[in-house]
Amino acid sequence: MIFGLQGKTLADFATLVMERATQTIIILFLIAHFGAAQNATKTGAEEFPVGVILDLGTLVGKVTGTSIQMALEDFYAVHRSYNTRIALHIRDSRGNNIQAASAALDLLDNHNVQVIIGPQKSSQASFVLDLGNTTQVPIISFTATSPSLYSGGLPYFVRATLNDSAQVNSIASLIRAYGWRQVVPVYEDTDYGRGIIPYLVDALQIIDVRVPYRSVITPSARSGQITQELYKLMTMQTRVFIVHMSSDLASKLFIKAKEVGMMKKGFVWIMTDGITNLIDSLNPSVVEAMNGALGIKFYVPKSEELDSFIMRWNRKIQLDSPNDPSLKPSIFGLWGYDTIWAVAQAVEKIGFNNGTLFQKPAAPRTSTSLDTLQTSAYGSELLNNILQNKFSGLSGYFDLSDRQLQVSTFQIINVVGKGWREIGFWTVENGISRKLNHGKFMTRYAQSVSDLNNAIWPGKSTEIPRGWEIPVSGKKLQVGVHRSMYEQFMTNEKDPITGTTKASGFSVDIFEEAVKRLPYALPYEYIAFDNNEDRGRAGYNDFVYQVYLKVMRA
Template structure:
């Protein structure tokens, strides 16, 4: 069965079942007030398919728990087929002909750019739980029920600061999703005096040759700290190549953002193997019975992407999708209780217009938007609370890719910094974050040794140290030459002090001593 048809069919069955239960509960009371809600997702992708399942489960759960509510959301699903044009076409159809009161979606930040302008024109809320680019704000009718990517730059900068690394490379994909975070990440690193040595821009459609060329270029650089902000599909291919050329070995550090880390549990084993030792961050999801109920209800099967295995774990996007449905249902009940007559202006004129962008204006939309922005409740992701139309950021957890999955290393909040994770609880570190991290993390190459973050590459220049020796005081500085082999041996207190200083640097600097003398062998 086609996955798109199957997704919509399952959703309709769940929605119809919920509606029947609700109708029975309302028999003899006031009639149900329906709110038409469009859903625009890439249903043939793992994220879209899983999220749509979670939306329909949330719809069923909500009205099962609130059978006496007078309003009901009626879902109209559309497949945006992984591209901007189909997302825009779906939005036009839903807004102009179905006259929906709200739209959940789209899935990608690139799709949101056009759709949120349609919402602005029709005065209909466009609510996305997965378009996380911070550059999408601030259109009035666009709501991000997700934490935007810029909220996680604080924890990434905190990790870099904790380990006292002073140079990094940022790797990001050339898309709305990829580009949006870079200015914020650069500023956060600048605030902790960490220099961005290079920014590697990877096209979404990058072929093997391009990826290898970029990796080899980065391999010749001195810094060994890499921060990767890539989608899961591009990220999987990228790390396989990094592994193949030896950039997942001892001495390297890789930090990935939540967009890639969140997909790790569903990745194929050979991809996880290539990412061993990686550090990742993602929002902390509180462990509750409600969350476990969602996990048990979810049916996840993804035949479209053979590179990914099925997973029964709940991702952050699953949770945000679930909470989005609850927030919209609560907002609809609030509006429906006070304004039972949902309507549009100039409906007939809009339908007959030859201009596809001549959209009817919703009277309900502004009221629904206001209700959404003020809705607060305890959701699966924690307290659902929008600030400026964006989900208020919560705690982050730092994860280490080890074995077949991930190991939680610490929890971080803006207010309290790092906390240790121990027996499902968190408390403050007994020692510095650097020492705590070093005891819990397995680095690339299965190393327990904290990477310095800086190496002079094979093609790099070695430091040349001139040693000029005058006669006498050999205990301070002495040069001995083996007449048979020609090898020169340097010793003495000054040499030992220099070697100790070089060893104490937070990065490795290969160096060579050479005897600085005149052609006749006397002291220069």
């Protein structure tokens, strides 16, 4: 019985829901679960309890929620004769770590779930993973990407997505191709945001690129705080920024960056895949603010199955969420879809019968307690089957044998207008290149911008930014100059209007040419250390000694 609809059909239930308020994702899941339960009863199939923990109010939660529902329907439409049926128990963590852990306890203790799909965030996963180890229930997340989560001490954690560290070499290759020598990471102050930084810095050090500053922004930062941090970045020489944060925080960042003038000519913005993978579902005003940015995006090979899924997904979202037309299927939704298929196939293989699910004594359940949790009767076998199941899914080749997806191909995109365009690809074997040719690159170990399509940079510029500018404010390098006996080598004079010292000569030309070749801005000013009477050797020796003493003259 659901909501007192004893004896009602699925059609009756759906009609009643439509007569009420606008459908929510939670209700949609309940409908799907009710339908699956009816179908299981008709076919005599055994129900296998599986928990799902998502942040249903977020962009990722909405997209993946719809994809999971469709995966369940599609799988059993293809495998009608299977003796098992997954019964999903959906929980909303509401973006809270404690709520996610509480939901996991409830699913394990009160619903005997044998697999938990989720939670959504890396910080939430940190709270839940120990429960999976304790109960030997596989925890499968297709959204928790922090490198810190993958450990030999977490045998029941499976990452059905890429580790964030998988993309750092593609970012380093991109930076090397354009010749930039300094970059500033801009990331959120969470497990997800911090997790990638050590790997990113290491990858940049290998190609001799410096990280002079790290910009950390809290997810709860107000507009004024974001603006203040951006103004701080503007005072620095570096103009190349790598943004690694949630799509919500990134949206605020780019809107503010445009407001303060940091989305104009000379700036470089590179987004990690956590943002770029969702770009199709971002608000058009946010995409417009991102114009000129580059992004790393997981590459999904085209297929007829994928095209069919996208068409059906779009139709479904129009019916289920008519007030949210910007939602588009993303790679997270595809990973969620493929995860359901992997779990459903593994469930059928273990020969499940609705007997004892957990090895624990029967006891009345008056509360969720760690003391009542025992080991799963199917967890170990189920985990092994999930890890051994390899197939071509909607997201590409789906292989969890190493307890996480492996690096395949990244797409490099350029945000232009209301969307984006492709400028190249990256793989471990071949580096970056402009095109794919039957899965292989046209060139090998590409290292220059000639191996990428032309990008349109911030400010609609087609000129590749040099990566540095003279900062808005900051100390100038004081360069001492002294007149030589031979003016062709060194001479100086004071500008009668500005009062600044002007220097010229062969030595000055060499110095200024060296400054131009630096990969960063070096503001400087000349300081005269002489007068009309001290052009000889004694005057020059005194000049050198004054520089040694760090004595400056006006």
